[in-house]
Amino acid sequence: MSDATPSAMPRWMDGTGASADIVLSSRVRLARNLEGVPFPHLLDQRQATEVLAATRKAALELNKFGFLGTVRFVPLAEVTPVERQVLVEEHLISPAQAKDVQYKAVILSQAEEVSIMVNEEDHLRIQCLLPGLQLQEAWALASRVDDALEQAMTFAFSESRGYLTACPTNVGTGLRASVMMHLPALVLTNQAARALNSVGQLGLTVRGLYGEGTEAIGNIFQISNQITLGRAEGEIIDHLSAVVAKIIDHERQAAAALLREARDQVEDKVSRALGILSNARIMTSDEAIRLLSDVRLGVNMGILTKVPLKAANELLIMTRPAYLQRLAGRELSPFERDLQRAALIRTKLGVRQTA
Amino acid sequence: MLCDECKKRPATFHMTKVVNNEKTELHLCEQCAREKGEIQFSMEPDFSIHQLLAGLLNYGGEAGVQPALEKDVVCGVCGSTYDEFARTGRLGCSHCYEEFEDQLEPIIRRVHGASTHTGKVPKRGARSLMVKREVQSIRNQLQAAIAHEDFELAAKLRDQIKAMEKGQE
Numbered sequence: 001m002s003d004a005t006p007s008a009m010p011r012w013m014d015g016t017g018a019s020a021d022i023v024l025s026s027r028v029r030l031a032r033n034l035e036g037v038p039f040p041h042l043l044d045q046r047q048a049t050e051v052l053a054a055t056r057k058a059a060l061e062l063n064k065f066g067f068l069g070t071v072r073f074v075p076l077a078e079v080t081p082v083e084r085q086v087l088v089e090e091h092l093i094s095p096a097q098a099k100d101v102q103y104k105a106v107i108l109s110q111a112e113e114v115s116i117m118v119n120e121e122d123h124l125r126i127q128c129l130l131p132g133l134q135l136q137e138a139w140a141l142a143s144r145v146d147d148a149l150e151q152a153m154t155f156a157f158s159e160s161r162g163y164l165t166a167c168p169t170n171v172g173t174g175l176r177a178s179v180m181m182h183l184p185a186l187v188l189t190n191q192a193a194r195a196l197n198s199v200g201q202l203g204l205t206v207r208g209l210y211g212e213g214t215e216a217i218g219n220i221f222q223i224s225n226q227i228t229l230g231r232a233e234g235e236i237i238d239h240l241s242a243v244v245a246k247i248i249d250h251e252r253q254a255a256a257a258l259l260r261e262a263r264d265q266v267e268d269k270v271s272r273a274l275g276i277l278s279n280a281r282i283m284t285s286d287e288a289i290r291l292l293s294d295v296r297l298g299v300n301m302g303i304l305t306k307v308p309l310k311a312a313n314e315l316l317i318m319t320r321p322a323y324l325q326r327l328a329g330r331e332l333s334p335f336e337r338d339l340q341r342a343a344l345i346r347t348k349l350g351v352r353q354t355a
Numbered sequence: 356m357l358c359d360e361c362k363k364r365p366a367t368f369h370m371t372k373v374v375n376n377e378k379t380e381l382h383l384c385e386q387c388a389r390e391k392g393e394i395q396f397s398m399e400p401d402f403s404i405h406q407l408l409a410g411l412l413n414y415g416g417e418a419g420v421q422p423a424l425e426k427d428v429v430c431g432v433c434g435s436t437y438d439e440f441a442r443t444g445r446l447g448c449s450h451c452y453e454e455f456e457d458q459l460e461p462i463i464r465r466v467h468g469a470s471t472h473t474g475k476v477p478k479r480g481a482r483s484l485m486v487k488r489e490v491q492s493i494r495n496q497l498q499a500a501i502a503h504e505d506f507e508l509a510a511k512l513r514d515q516i517k518a519m520e521k522g523q524e
Contacts, residue, residue, distance in 0.1 A: 038433045038448040121445070143475065150478055156449035159487070161463075162472025164449040168463050171452075173474040203468075230469020 010090050010112035010129070013317060015310035017132015021300040022248050024180040024220065024313060027091070027129045028138040028237075030146055031122040031165045031174035033156040039166035040103075040119040048103035048119060055118045058152035059107040065148050069110025076101035082331065085322030091129060093117055114145055121166050122174075124149070133244060135177055135237050143233070162229060172229025177237055179244050184219040184297040185254035186247075188266075195250050196221065202243055203227050218289035218316070223247070255301055270298025274307065278351045282335075283342040288319040311348055318344060358384035430454040490519050 012025040033039060034054065037047060052075065059073040076084055076098070084098040092115040093106050107116040117125040126145050128138040156164040162172035170176070186192040196206045207222045223244060225236050258266050273294035277283075296312045298304035317323060324340050325332050332340060358366045364384035428437040435447025437455050446452065452459060463470050493512050500509040 033449060035449065039446065041443075041445055042433055042435065042447045146475075147478060154479065155477055157477050158449075158452060158472075159476075160471050161452055162474060162476075164452050166445045168446070168459060169466055171463065172467065172472045175474070227467045227469075229463065229467040229472055232474040 009314055009317070010092065012091070012113065012129040012131045013310070013313045014131050015308070015313050017130060017134045019248050020132040020309065022181055022183070022251050023133040023244070024182055024316075025091070025129055025131055026134045026138050027127060027176075027178045027180070028135065028142040029128075029176045029178075030126040030142050031163065031170045031176075032124040032126065032146065032149070033164060033166070034123050035154045035156045037123065040121065040123060041166065043103070043119070045103075051119055051123055052103055052105055054153060055105065055107065055116075055124065058149050059116075061152045062107070062145070062148055067144065068114055071110070072108045074106050074108060076104045076106065082322050082325045086326050087115075089317055089320040089323050092127075094120060094125075096120060114141065116145070116149075122170070133179065133241070133248075135179065135241050135244075139175075139177065139233060139237050169226075170228050173231070173233050173236065175228055175233050175236055176224055177240050178222050178224030179240065180220060180222050181244070181247060181251075182218075182220050182293065182296055183247070183251050184293050185258055186251050187219045188258060188297075189254045191250065191254055192219075192221075195247060196223075199223060199243060199247070202239075204240065204243060217286060218293040220289075220293070220316075255297070259301060266297075266301065267303050270294050270301070270303050274298065274304055274349075277345050278349050279346075280342045282338045283319075283345060284338055285319060285321060285341065288341055288345065289316065292316055292319075307349060315345060315348055318348070356382055358382065358387050360384070360387035428455055428458070486519055490516055493519075 017023070017026070034051065037043070037051060040048070040051075043051065056073045059071050062068055062071045076093075084093070084101065087093045087106065088095050088098050090112070092108065092112060094117065097104055097106070097117050097120045103119050105118040107118065108114070113128060113130055115127045115129070117127070126142050126149070128142040128145070130138045130141075158164060163174040165171050165174055183192055183195075186195055199206055203226050205224055205226050207224070208217065208220070223240070225240050227236070231239075273291040277288070277291050277295060292312055292315055295304060295307060296309070299307050299309055299312060318327070319341050321334075321337055324337050324344065327344070328336075328340055356366045358364050359382050361384060364386065366382035366384055429435070430447055430451045431454060432450035433447035435451055437458055440446055440451070440455065446455070460470060493516050497509055497512040497516070500506075500512060
């Protein structure tokens with residue numbers, strides 16, 4: 001049950017779901033804490049071990065509900081640093097969860113659309129991650145997991161403040177809903193800043209690929225709610241969905257304008273990107289993400305017809321440093337990674353090694 | 356105010372730049388601002404929610420002056436002080452919410468624009484809370500009915516509240 005090696009890629013990367021050309025994934029996270037136990041950062045050894053034991057028991061109980069398949073409880077101290085980093089790259093745990101791991105764990109559903117972080121900032125953070133735009137579905141699933149866990153444990157809750165969290169910015173619903181969007185046409189037409197700045201005025205935040213404090217490489221942006229109290233979960237989800245729908249419209253319009261006004265330049269750009277990815281022998285992680293962004297744009301515009309969207313999505317994660325090292329089965333130097341990365345991309349794009 | 360650049364469209368971007376102690380003010384319309392590259396979208400890489408909170412907590416005070424607390428408040432359950440929360444942005448345990456209620460109320464309001472939870476409630480104890488919320492909503496209707504001098508409706512609502520509260524016991 002503590003095996004951290006999944007057999008396949010997490011489900012959220014499979015390129016399905018509504019508006020999957022623009023929305024990579026939808027995530028809903030619920031923060032929950034156990035009643036009568038200090039928040040994780042104040043736990044002593046005994047208490048931290050007790051929280052781990054209680055959640056391990058609750059994880060086993062989850063199996064009897066069946067809707068999560070076979071659930072795995074993974075104490076993070078028992079897996080290698082590379083495995084932990086892979087979990088970060090797959091968005092199954094946060095970067096903070098991969099540090100100081102002695103009393104931390106993650107509970108994973110069989111298809112890995114549900115991951116529950118144990119002893120992060122809160123005792124439990126239930127995450128549901130689905131492909132494409134599926135916020136309602138992700139919320140429904142997260143709520144179902146919440147209900148199931150509640151049968152095994154009592155959560156800290158106050159009538160007026162709602163679910164109580166270590167940081168008051170999460171109090172109330174404990175809900176953070178976020179959508180990962182690929183917006184290359186808005187960036188190319190210099191409209192991303194305007195479109196995304198207005199998001200800030202609507203009580204939402206924009207971040208980069210790996211959450212708080214990360215840069216938006218590869219034209220990938222995460223948009224999430226900021227307010228967790230005073231609105232019901234459904235309202236928060238609807239509000240975010242409505243804003244995301246607007247941004248999707250803008251991106252589609254920008255892509256149409258590019259095709260109309262600058263077809264040759266766009267065809268050149270995306271074809272060059274595919275050319276480099278199909279032929280390069282040394283490829284850094286940043287260059288890969290930037291080029292894959294261009295290829296994704298080409299696929300979505302119907303210019304590149306031979307690359308499946310799923311392959312482009314999966315490569316975004318498979319070309320990250322820890323993932324490559326897991327594939328190789330050993331630690332790699334940065335230069336070795338660049339070689340491996342280039343080779344993996346060529347294989348995945350269907351280029352013969354002798355070509 | 357018209358845009359400094361095109362002098363046609365209204366200026367919606369107002370910037371103050373200080374370069375080598377020289378202050379310049381710039382008022383541009385959106386289009387000119389974009390063309391001049393004055394709008395930059397920043398991802399604020401070092402921004403942390405805890406720092407923001409810590410900033411909010413010291414709001415209103417002079418630099419270096421702590422929020423005016425005669426004595427530091429201590430949570431009777433986990434032993435955390437309000438001061439620790441003000442520094443780290445994290446509370447010690449769920450009981451801190453009651454212990455620091457007076458201090459937290461304005462902060463929660465500022466962060467969320469509200470201070471009362473209206474979302475999901477745990478299944479356990481959910482029934483009583485649901486009833487409470489329902490009763491509150493009927494009470495509001497009752498007030499409105501009285502205000503409109505619709506005493507027939509008011510009597511009906513009052514009976515409804517009574518019945519619900521009785522069912523609670």
